[in-house]
Amino acid sequence: MDGDSIRAERTGDRQFVMALARGLDVLRVFRAEDGPLGNQEIARRTGLPKPTISRLTYTLTQLGYLSYDRRLGVYALGGGALALGYVALANLDVRRVARPLMQELADICDASVGLGARDRLNMLYVENCEGRNVVALRVAAGSRIPLGQSAMGRAYIAGLTDKERTPLIDQIVRKFPDEKQTIVRGIERAIRDIERRGFCLAIGDWRKDINGVGAPLALPNGAGLYALNCGGPGYLLKGKDLEETYGPMLVQVAQKVVGAMGAPARRTAVERRGAP
Amino acid sequence: MDGDSIRAERTGDRQFVMALARGLDVLRVFRAEDGPLGNQEIARRTGLPKPTISRLTYTLTQLGYLSYDRRLGVYALGGGALALGYVALANLDVRRVARPLMQELADICDASVGLGARDRLNMLYVENCEGRNVVALRVAAGSRIPLGQSAMGRAYIAGLTDKERTPLIDQIVRKFPDEKQTIVRGIERAIRDIERRGFCLAIGDWRKDINGVGAPLALPNGAGLYALNCGGPGYLLKGKDLEETYGPMLVQVAQKVVGAMGAPARRTAVERRGAP
DNA sequence: CCTCATCATTTCGCACTGCGGAACAACTTG
DNA sequence: CAAGTTGTTCCGCAGTGCGAAATGATGAGG
Numbered sequence: 275m276d277g278d279s280i281r282a283e284r285t286g287d288r289q290f291v292m293a294l295a296r297g298l299d300v301l302r303v304f305r306a307e308d309g310p311l312g313n314q315e316i317a318r319r320t321g322l323p324k325p326t327i328s329r330l331t332y333t334l335t336q337l338g339y340l341s342y343d344r345r346l347g348v349y350a351l352g353g354g355a356l357a358l359g360y361v362a363l364a365n366l367d368v369r370r371v372a373r374p375l376m377q378e379l380a381d382i383c384d385a386s387v388g389l390g391a392r393d394r395l396n397m398l399y400v401e402n403c404e405g406r407n408v409v410a411l412r413v414a415a416g417s418r419i420p421l422g423q424s425a426m427g428r429a430y431i432a433g434l435t436d437k438e439r440t441p442l443i444d445q446i447v448r449k450f451p452d453e454k455q456t457i458v459r460g461i462e463r464a465i466r467d468i469e470r471r472g473f474c475l476a477i478g479d480w481r482k483d484i485n486g487v488g489a490p491l492a493l494p495n496g497a498g499l500y501a502l503n504c505g506g507p508g509y510l511l512k513g514k515d516l517e518e519t520y521g522p523m524l525v526q527v528a529q530k531v532v533g534a535m536g537a538p539a540r541r542t543a544v545e546r547r548g549a550p
Numbered sequence: 551m552d553g554d555s556i557r558a559e560r561t562g563d564r565q566f567v568m569a570l571a572r573g574l575d576v577l578r579v580f581r582a583e584d585g586p587l588g589n590q591e592i593a594r595r596t597g598l599p600k601p602t603i604s605r606l607t608y609t610l611t612q613l614g615y616l617s618y619d620r621r622l623g624v625y626a627l628g629g630g631a632l633a634l635g636y637v638a639l640a641n642l643d644v645r646r647v648a649r650p651l652m653q654e655l656a657d658i659c660d661a662s663v664g665l666g667a668r669d670r671l672n673m674l675y676v677e678n679c680e681g682r683n684v685v686a687l688r689v690a691a692g693s694r695i696p697l698g699q700s701a702m703g704r705a706y707i708a709g710l711t712d713k714e715r716t717p718l719i720d721q722i723v724r725k726f727p728d729e730k731q732t733i734v735r736g737i738e739r740a741i742r743d744i745e746r747r748g749f750c751l752a753i754g755d756w757r758k759d760i761n762g763v764g765a766p767l768a769l770p771n772g773a774g775l776y777a778l779n780c781g782g783p784g785y786l787l788k789g790k791d792l793e794e795t796y797g798p799m800l801v802q803v804a805q806k807v808v809g810a811m812g813a814p815a816r817r818t819a820v821e822r823r824g825a826p
Numbered sequence: 827c828c829t830c831a832t833c834a835t836t837t838c839g840c841a842c843t844g845c846g847g848a849a850c851a852a853c854t855t856g
Numbered sequence: 857c858a859a860g861t862t863g864t865t866c867c868g869c870a871g872t873g874c875g876a877a878a879t880g881a882t883g884a885g886g
Contacts, residue, residue, distance in 0.1 A: 290608065290609050291569050291605050293873065294572075294574075298630070304637055306641070312833075313833075323876085324833085324834075325837095328565075328835060329873075333567040339574065341774060350641055351634065353670070354574070354578075354670070356639065356642075356676065357669045357692075359634055359638060360635060361692070362580075362627035363632065363635065365580075365627060391632060393629030415636065416639065497619075564836090565836085568873085569872080569873080599845080600862095601863095
């Protein structure tokens with residue numbers, strides 16, 4: 275059972291299609307670290323009854339989102355999932371634009387500079403540039419860090435409108451009721467910091483030995499909200515440097531990216547039916 | 551309407567969860583080439599009625615698979631889709647193993663060497679190595695080529711068991727009834743070729759000016775079926791060279807990859823709950 | 827060879843969920 | 857203001873998805 279995954283208080287929401295949500299939950303239980311899963315394990319992780327899983331895995335296999343090894347009776351993510359990811363990536367022009375600027379900063383600071391998008395209550399790295407230092411933290415594209423405890427996550431939250439932010443914070447608090455105080459305080463602080471200076475800090479908040487700064491990255495024309503961070507091991511990146519030097523530089527990177535995507539010639543819904 | 555996408559003859563299959571399939575169809579209409587889509591356009595492409603689309607997009611947005619721009623009222627693939635793709639990629643050890651061998655061959659042949667997985671009726675490039683020649687064909691990871699007309703696709707089909715192959719060919723034929731003859735003949739030929747020599751040819755079958763060879767790549771322990779190809783513009787890669795030199799070399803690459811993944815320490819269903 | 831496990835699939839009747847036509851609302855355009 | 861878009865909400869009906877229990881399918885142990 276993956277934290278928030280379950281159907282929860284959806285009952286009564288006539289708009290919400292439960293069967294779809296459950297099916298996607300099945301896909302979601304697959305992690306990068308583990309191999310193929312059997313129906314049993316999937317049932318355990320999703321908390322759904324076995325027959326339901328049978329039907330969902332069957333359907334997902336038919337559609338190519340799962341691949342089935344009949345010898346071992348286990349499933350893995352299939353071509354459909356891959357394809358979806360590729361298409362999603364292709365639409366992320368930000369990455370291309372931000373990449374060189376991020377690398378530049380990473381070299382200067384000798385730190386890790388990341389670009390992330392939100393996925394539920396995590397930030398998902400979609401790009402990451404390492405400095406020359408070998409002791410960099412190993413977060414590759416695809417890894418996730420918690421929304422509420424990391425600099426990147428807080429920057430993202432700060433970049434939202436009030437209307438979007440409130441329910442999101444509610445969710446976070448509901449998931450980590452024990453750390454409510456710390457989290458809320460951290461976020462509020464981040465919001466203030468970003469109003470004032472454009473970036474926020476996380477000094478040992480995500481992991482005790484890691485420091486970082488974060489800045490929101492709101493693309494023009496409602497093309498989405500992302501966030502940048504710049505971080506590394508605490509003994510290399512002192513709070514003072516982050517605050518006085520790296521933070522402001524990160525903000526500049528964000529501004530340059532936004533500028534570069536200014537007139538993005540966003541093609542809209544091209545008529546291109548038929549082709550594979 | 552995307553070719554085969556619709557519900558079709560699913561009626562009667564008590565095992566198939568339609569609502570899930572429809573929801574995934576919604577995700578599927580997003581292409582790499584086009585920007586965000588409105589409900590209307592999604593309805594048009596899926597062939598589903600508007601209220602249904604409303605509910606599905608609502609659900610998918612809630613779950614983070616779509617992101618919504620309320621200003622323009624359009625959707626794009628969201629963090630969930632990205633995350634799924636990353637996890638799927640992470641489970642593709644093949645890529646890591648095959649990469650250097652593929653590049654080597656690409657350099658020798660001065661051609662494009664690709665590794666693909668199946669997605670419905672296409673082969674999806676998951677890795678691609680270019681030779682030094684600038685005139686290489688531009689197929690990046692994430693692009694798709696048709697299953698029945700390409701060397702890679704035919705090699706994949708040939709790698710299936712009879713039991714798996716027959717229904718798949720049926721689907722292809724149903725999708726392209728006009729070219730039935732050509733396709734079936736091409737596949738049968740490929741099967742024979744691969745039995746005999748381990749690779750198959752496609753001389754101008756996918757695009758008139760493109761030639762290529764393909765070889766199936768069946769991983770041990772039922773870890774999945776993939777396919778390799780080696781191809782390029784016809785005036786550079788003559789049929790003779792492909793048949794006598796590149797084909798056999800491609801087969802060797804496939805064998806080396808299978809060998810290297812021989813004792814793959816395939817971890818099964820590690821207990822790792824809780825983490826983000 | 828036959829238990830007794832475990833795990834996956836199938837059955838089946840019922841309730842409720844998802845469906846979609848039609849009406850409604852929110853904006854643009856001429 | 858009328859005549860187009862577009863997206864959302866209603867609401868009654870039917871059919872779909874549900875899940876407890878039964879049935880298979882493998883495999884381990886005696």
